[in-house]
Amino acid sequence: MTISTAPVSDPVGADAPPAPTRRPPRPGRAREWWLGAALVLPALVLAVLFKLVPLVRGVITSFESSSGFGGGEFAGADNYTRMFDDPMVLTSFRNALLVVATLPVWIVLPLILALLIHQRSPGWKFFRAVYFVPYTIAPIVVGIMFRQILAPDGPLNALLRFVGLEPLAIEWLNGRYSALFSLVAVALWSFFGLGVMTYLAGLATIPEETLEAAYLDGAGFFRRLWSVVVPMLRPTVAYWSVLCASGVLIWLFPLIYALTQGGPGDATMLPEYLVFLTTFQFLDRGYGSAIGIALFVFVAVLSIFSVRHMFTEGTRKPR
Amino acid sequence: MNPRHFARIGRYLLTFALVVVAVAAIYPLLFTVVSSVKTQSGFADDPLGLPAGITFENYLEAFRRMDMPRLLLNSLITTLGGLVLSVLAALLVAYAVTKLRFRGGKVVFLLIIVTLTIPSQAIIYPLYQTVLDLGMSGQYQGLILAYAAFGLPLGTYQLAGYFQQVPDELIEAARVDGAGHLTILFRLLAPIATPAIAALAIFNFVWMWNDLLLPLVIMGGSDSKTLMVGVSLLSGQYDVSVPLVSAGLIVALLPVLIVYLVFQRQLVSGALAGSGK
Numbered sequence: 001m002t003i004s005t006a007p008v009s010d011p012v013g014a015d016a017p018p019a020p021t022r023r024p025p026r027p028g029r030a031r032e033w034w035l036g037a038a039l040v041l042p043a044l045v046l047a048v049l050f051k052l053v054p055l056v057r058g059v060i061t062s063f064e065s066s067s068g069f070g071g072g073e074f075a076g077a078d079n080y081t082r083m084f085d086d087p088m089v090l091t092s093f094r095n096a097l098l099v100v101a102t103l104p105v106w107i108v109l110p111l112i113l114a115l116l117i118h119q120r121s122p123g124w125k126f127f128r129a130v131y132f133v134p135y136t137i138a139p140i141v142v143g144i145m146f147r148q149i150l151a152p153d154g155p156l157n158a159l160l161r162f163v164g165l166e167p168l169a170i171e172w173l174n175g176r177y178s179a180l181f182s183l184v185a186v187a188l189w190s191f192f193g194l195g196v197m198t199y200l201a202g203l204a205t206i207p208e209e210t211l212e213a214a215y216l217d218g219a220g221f222f223r224r225l226w227s228v229v230v231p232m233l234r235p236t237v238a239y240w241s242v243l244c245a246s247g248v249l250i251w252l253f254p255l256i257y258a259l260t261q262g263g264p265g266d267a268t269m270l271p272e273y274l275v276f277l278t279t280f281q282f283l284d285r286g287y288g289s290a291i292g293i294a295l296f297v298f299v300a301v302l303s304i305f306s307v308r309h310m311f312t313e314g315t316r317k318p319r
Numbered sequence: 320m321n322p323r324h325f326a327r328i329g330r331y332l333l334t335f336a337l338v339v340v341a342v343a344a345i346y347p348l349l350f351t352v353v354s355s356v357k358t359q360s361g362f363a364d365d366p367l368g369l370p371a372g373i374t375f376e377n378y379l380e381a382f383r384r385m386d387m388p389r390l391l392l393n394s395l396i397t398t399l400g401g402l403v404l405s406v407l408a409a410l411l412v413a414y415a416v417t418k419l420r421f422r423g424g425k426v427v428f429l430l431i432i433v434t435l436t437i438p439s440q441a442i443i444y445p446l447y448q449t450v451l452d453l454g455m456s457g458q459y460q461g462l463i464l465a466y467a468a469f470g471l472p473l474g475t476y477q478l479a480g481y482f483q484q485v486p487d488e489l490i491e492a493a494r495v496d497g498a499g500h501l502t503i504l505f506r507l508l509a510p511i512a513t514p515a516i517a518a519l520a521i522f523n524f525v526w527m528w529n530d531l532l533l534p535l536v537i538m539g540g541s542d543s544k545t546l547m548v549g550v551s552l553l554s555g556q557y558d559v560s561v562p563l564v565s566a567g568l569i570v571a572l573l574p575v576l577i578v579y580l581v582f583q584r585q586l587v588s589g590a591l592a593g594s595g596k
Contacts, residue, residue: 036421050468138529
């Protein structure tokens with residue numbers, strides 16, 4: 001976070017939207033500045049105190065060797081160089097990349113379900129309500145629930161055996177790759193309903209008439225989908241992608257906590273869990289902070305497009 | 320086969336697909352409910368089937384072990400506090416940025432939404448340190464303020480997007496009629512943005528109530544720990560059985576489920592009102 005807070009009095013005002021010509025310049029301009037400043041103050045205090053200050057402190061701590069209960073000493077870049085030799089850290093970020101690689105599923109699957117519900121087949125309201133239920137369940141609760149469901153003798157394997165897919169009945173939480181896969185699948189189970197709801201809200205803004213007109217012009221189902229629905233849904237897709245890109249790693253913490261604790265071995269170790277473990281279990285605060293900063297950079301790179309999108313949306317002139 | 324048949328088969332396939340997903344979405348919950356009313360030996364004999372008899376002993380035991388009323392109260396206070404504070408702060412910023420357009424407003428807006436890129440996991444220790452320095456560790460206000468800060472970026476973005484659509488002429492007209500800024504914000508803009516605020520409130524309620532990391536670190540094992548911390552501690556105890564944990568889980572998830580079922584309509588109508596333009 002290198003955004004400086006200094007330029008408040010700087011030429012920023014220059015690109016503030018010019019007052020519309022129809023509106024006569026109001027004398028209360030100066031007063032309005034104070035008013036604006038007062039209105040943004042609570043949010044600014046919150047953001048600075050609970051996000052920026054901790055971030056800066058995290059950067060400072062990451063250059064210290066502070067483990068155990070003692071105070072920290074300056075250690076230069078030791079913590080950072082140590083990370084590159086630490087297989088646990090490298091694996092955690094490789095796992096993070098694997099998780100990020102599943103983003104298309106997070107974006108497309110809820111879209112398909114929303115489109116299906118949007119067909120208004122019988123009982124669609126019921127489906128809409130049911131699909132959101134998993135999201136309302138706390139991730140820690142979801143994790144503990146699925147610990148039972150995915151157990152070797154749990155319901156999932158019982159079902160697989162019952163339908164004759166015996167070879168698929170594996171130890172879901174105990175394999176090098178199956179554990180990470182299970183973790184992401186459970187997270188997807190937990191969050192897809194939010195995506196469906198988001199897309200449905202977007203679909204609701206598409207005027208019936210437009211679709212009808214396309215229908216009368218002879219456009220078939222897929223043609224309407226591709227040429228009318230998808231373009232009009234773009235802001236919603238963008239919003240949901242924003243949320244997933246900046247959230248997908250963050251959403252996993254309670255699930256790891258409840259399901260795998262990072263194991264077996266380091267199969268489900270992700271940076272966010274490693275920060276917690278290093279800091280609070282191994283009491284290695286300097287190193288934990290360094291991993292935290294690395295995670296921040298990783299997430300920031302992922303979500304920079306999201307923020308740009310949000311900024312243009314939020315400051316765009318009204319149409 | 321004529322198109323009509325085709326369409327009908329398509330409908331059946333569609334409904335079938337929806338049913339499959341619905342079963343997958345709801346089954347884990349049913350499994351937990353069923354487990355929670357089994358006796359321990361009943362669960363050991365037949366972990367997957369329906370219970371031979373229904374018992375509520377597990378619920379009583381879960382209440383006894385977890386000090387449930389206290390945990391519920393703690394979760395309620397911190398969630399509502401964080402919720403109200405973050406929505407209120409977001410409302411003020413969104414108004415200042417989109418309607419006052421004061422100097423520096425854009426920078427503040429950018430600064431606030433940029434904090435979205437700072438995940439709590441990345442800064443958890445320095446955050447804890449800061450809360451500690453403020454003398455708020457183990458206290459309600461520490462968690463409430465942290466929740467408010469973390470709920471802020473999305474809330475600000477969503478409300479700003481919504482206010483952006485309200486024509487300036489409307490504001491001007493109200494001002495000509497003598498309305499002050501707060502009147503305009505709370506009497507004119509807020510009602511227009513009700514769907515967005517409702518969706519935001521439900522969204523925030525769900526994540527704040529369900530969050531684990533922040534209360535785990537900020538509240539620790541203090542008397543102010545939240546329900547989720549309580550649940551994680553219960554499931555970590557060495558002697559707990561699956562039925563007992565299941566009962567704890569059901570109690571923990573019930574409040575949000577109820578809120579959702581009650582406010583479902585607002586959620587649907589307001590979900591993402593800011594982005595569906």
